[in-house]
Amino acid sequence: MSKRNLKAYAYLAPALLLAILFSYIPLAESIVSSFLRISQNGAVRGFAGLGNYAGLFRSEAFLRSVGHTIIFALLFLPLNTVLTIAAAAATRRKGKWTAVAEFIFISPMAVSLAAYAMIFKEMFRGRVSIISRILSTDIAWLESPGTAMLVLAMLGVFLDFGIDYILILSGFRSIERDVLDAAELDGAGSLRMLFSIELPMIRTIISATIFMAVKDALLISAPVMILTEGGPFRSTETVMYFYYLEAFKSGNRAVESTIATLSAAVSMLSMALIAIRRKHALKDI
């Protein structure tokens, strides 16, 4: 071991130690535990084979939480994609007021999850909420399953909006002026330019933000905790909220370790897909 190696390892030690302690050890622990029978107090009772997984997929509460997560994703993804692209497209050309609009569109980054969730709770509370007044209805948004999920999806949009907007906006702005000028000379209208020239050119960024959004959608838990606590009638109990209840409230190690292993597997698969698509981007490191 040369001195030069040692010096480099010393600089890397803190990062490595933290990565191992808080990412790799827990991952290994989850995978191993998912094949063991472990009692509530943590004592290992023997090998379970695939028993924990079979049990998980027989659990009605788990299957329902998968369903809720899918419904959430189906509401959240289109809303998030359309709104962020629309905001970025509307402000992609710099003008007098774009700086103000840009600030408004990135402002959600300054607001925490807890703050937004508390505000949303009040915005949609009861039959005489401010949103019901604006839309002139008397829907009790958070008290019936369908609308509660819709509110949760809207909250999700606000949590991701700032960063997605910045990424897509910078994509639009990075398109070479010449390309746009040439298209304009050809007489392409503004909408046609957007849909047939600009959006296709930034599709890598858009697909990256969608992938990120998919990941966020599948992992959603904390907003559920504050906004609906899984209700009404457990209709917004998502997979990761179910995980939280089982791991921390019921001490169910079988459910905890199998869900952890499965979500790590799903996350790795989806990230691997991005990595393959973006391989060229990492080549120079």
Next chain:
Amino acid sequence: MLSRISRAAATIFLAAIIAFPLLYGISMSFFTNIDFTDTEAHFISSAPTLRNFMVALSNRHYPRFILNSFITASLSAILRTAVTVMAAFAFSHLRFRFRREILIMLLGTMFIPADAMLYPNYRTIAALGLLDTYAAIVLPSVFSASALILMLGSLLSLSSEYYEAARIDGASDHAYIMRILCPMMQSVVAALFLQAFIISFNSYLWPLLVTNRNSMRTVQVGITMLGFADGGEYGAEFAAITLIVLPFLVLLGIGKKHISGYLTSGVNR
């Protein structure tokens, strides 16, 4: 011309939607208790009052919550910046064995969702005897693979001449990092620090799990359990929220260029 008008209309419509919850939250912090229970929801207070802010600030726990958040966010930002700069320096300036393997291992943590590792991490923290400490709140979020990627991207674009010149002058690596690297990379380092601070200050779930005593709670957890609503003080809840959101809004306004430059530095490569 028409397209400019339609873009402006779309911008105003979307900006109204995006700004509404924040503006309404701020507006509610001036509400009287009657405004919350009225038969018609109010946009603005019927009798604007600063009373809610007094109630929030005189709460027994609220100032302590803010202090805790400030301390943990500062620690988290300082540690993440240090750990990231050190690692990025090694990868960009030094040649050593297993360089590729270690880099893959560090970046591989991106594939492991932290939300699914809450329970084993909780057990680790408990086993280390760190529950209800600042270390418990801070440590698991110090290393960030995405921060490393962005930092490394910037360092790799730096000419190696600076490092060679510093070494010829007899400067140690430590001196080179502190006196040359960090000042030259000022805006990236500042953005990294700021982003880490905001993320840590705004985090909710992990601090909730590892703290039990009120004296260790962070403000994000705290605002959901101050219990003003139980005492009929709805407005105080939103005053407490407004007070912690406004500084970040100002900070975002000042650092807007830096932050967006930093976040998008990976986009166009």
